[in-house]
Amino acid sequence: MKIGVFDSGVGGLTVLRALLPRIPDAEYFYLGDTARLPYGSKSQATIARYAVSSSQFLIDQGCEFLVIACNTASALALDEIGLTAAPYAVPVVGVITPGAAAAAAISQTRDTLVIATSATVESHAYSAACESHGLRSIEKACPLLVPLVEEGWIDHPVTAEVTRIYLSELHRQASNASLVPDTLVLGCTHYPLLREVFEAGVRELWPGHPAAVIDSAEATAREVERQLNASFSNRPAAGIRSPATRFYATDSVVKFRQLGTRFLNQPISDVELVDLGG
Amino acid sequence: MKIGVFDSGVGGLTVLRALLPRIPDAEYFYLGDTARLPYGSKSQATIARYAVSSSQFLIDQGCEFLVIACNTASALALDEIGLTAAPYAVPVVGVITPGAAAAAAISQTRDTLVIATSATVESHAYSAACESHGLRSIEKACPLLVPLVEEGWIDHPVTAEVTRIYLSELHRQASNASLVPDTLVLGCTHYPLLREVFEAGVRELWPGHPAAVIDSAEATAREVERQLNASFSNRPAAGIRSPATRFYATDSVVKFRQLGTRFLNQPISDVELVDLGG
Incomplete structure (x- = not known):
């Protein structure tokens, strides 16, 4: 094969x-x-x-x-x-449908967050896939994360700060839409290298009920x-x-x-x- | 024409x-x-x-x-x-030769700094052009600056911090090489949009004798x-x-x-x- x-x-x-x-x-x-x-x-x-x-x-x-x-x-x-x-x-x-399915398999609240490239977010492919699995979703483009990973700034204060800014914006959007997300889909293959940064970010922004970080790989x-x-x-x-x-x-x-x-x-x-x- | x-x-x-x-x-x-x-x-x-x-x-x-x-x-x-x-x-x-010539035209110390993309720095085209104008130079790749400009984070604390990190590295390299740079060549066409950030950075790192920021355009x-x-x-x-x-x-x-x-x-x-x- x-x-x-x-x-x-x-x-x-x-x-x-x-x-x-x-x-x-x-x-x-x-x-x-x-x-x-x-x-x-x-x-x-x-x-x-x-x-x-x-x-x-x-x-x-x-x-x-x-x-x-x-x-x-x-x-x-x-x-x-x-x-x-x-x-x-x-x-x-x-990778989109499996990623959305993975979020659907564990989400209790049926609300999820998706971060991805600008083109992926603008296509709304993730929100469509989430919807077909009975999930509501908020998507956010994070164009700086790929260059930060490629620069090798994985465990770096600037990357933590940029991630915090992007997640804060997601938090604000989710609150405005009355969503209670319990899952965060990493919609770009560079992002799994920042898994620990995302996990720290969601713990900080959603204390008590941080979203589970989902890698579609x-x-x-x-x-x-x-x-x-x-x-x-x-x-x-x-x-x-x-x-x-x-x-x-x-x-x-x-x-x-x-x-x-x-x-x-x-x-x-x-x-x-x-x-x-x- | x-x-x-x-x-x-x-x-x-x-x-x-x-x-x-x-x-x-x-x-x-x-x-x-x-x-x-x-x-x-x-x-x-x-x-x-x-x-x-x-x-x-x-x-x-x-x-x-x-x-x-x-x-x-x-x-x-x-x-x-x-x-x-x-x-x-x-x-x-x-744009390389005119940029180096512009630095040579105003440099008193005959030492200059060059920031550019990874490929430009690895080619050493700027250091060769500077040398042919009687200048010593230190080059540094700054891969995050183009994505930051394209994200629109021109007047943003993250961009100021990233610039400070890159310029600090240049400062260290210049000190190690006993260079006294009085010019900073912006070796990428995205960088002129960050002119004020660079000017603040060189004032902070080289107080008393900040390098003049040179745009090759x-x-x-x-x-x-x-x-x-x-x-x-x-x-x-x-x-x-x-x-x-x-x-x-x-x-x-x-x-x-x-x-x-x-x-x-x-x-x-x-x-x-x-x-x-x-």
């Missing part, structure tokens, strides 16, 4: 990291479209064009299943990616496993061999290796440079 | 703003390669590829002179752009004027008619108009969407 995992950069490696132990009997092809990142500040037309060419590349490598680990591409281009994959009968799973990996088991019933049992991984990037492979290791939480050896045009 | 002005985004509009009153008898073609920005975090090969296709577009519009308003493209791709423009006999002016416009007067001796005298401007962007024209107005300091009416591939 060849599984393609696609992100605009290295953030989607947190999804690959969740997939590896869960579906070890697979060959993984990870593509980071680093020459054209970030997607989160760009228009739907541009994001769709980039996501389609990236997905086509993974299909051309023989991938039989596509995981769109990029929240922005999942929010704005899942239909276009689906149309690209359909002629090859390649299923496509994004684990939920997405579970959904991929479920679909694989349902569609490919003759799959060998998990755990019989270790997964193989191949990495592709559209810009500097050195930078991908360095930054990616932090997201995958294990060394990345070979990365192949690919040209998707542009 | 058709003058092409190129940047990865809207930042280069600060250079266009300096050109308009100085060379009003021209028709300006401004291209922001917004679908592929930022350049400052990418590799030389990718930056050169993007800069060459952008420059070719402006030449195809009939531009007779190219101004590379993007510091990163000037630092890493000026040779490649020159090779692209040479067959058309189109002169090319970047004005220096670049002067260099373009000098070259035009030298090469096109039959130019009509300046001021006889108002300049015409055309704007092109590779991503959302709405966003370009909104954000660009702040950089150009005047309303931008029509922006045309262009596809450079990718």
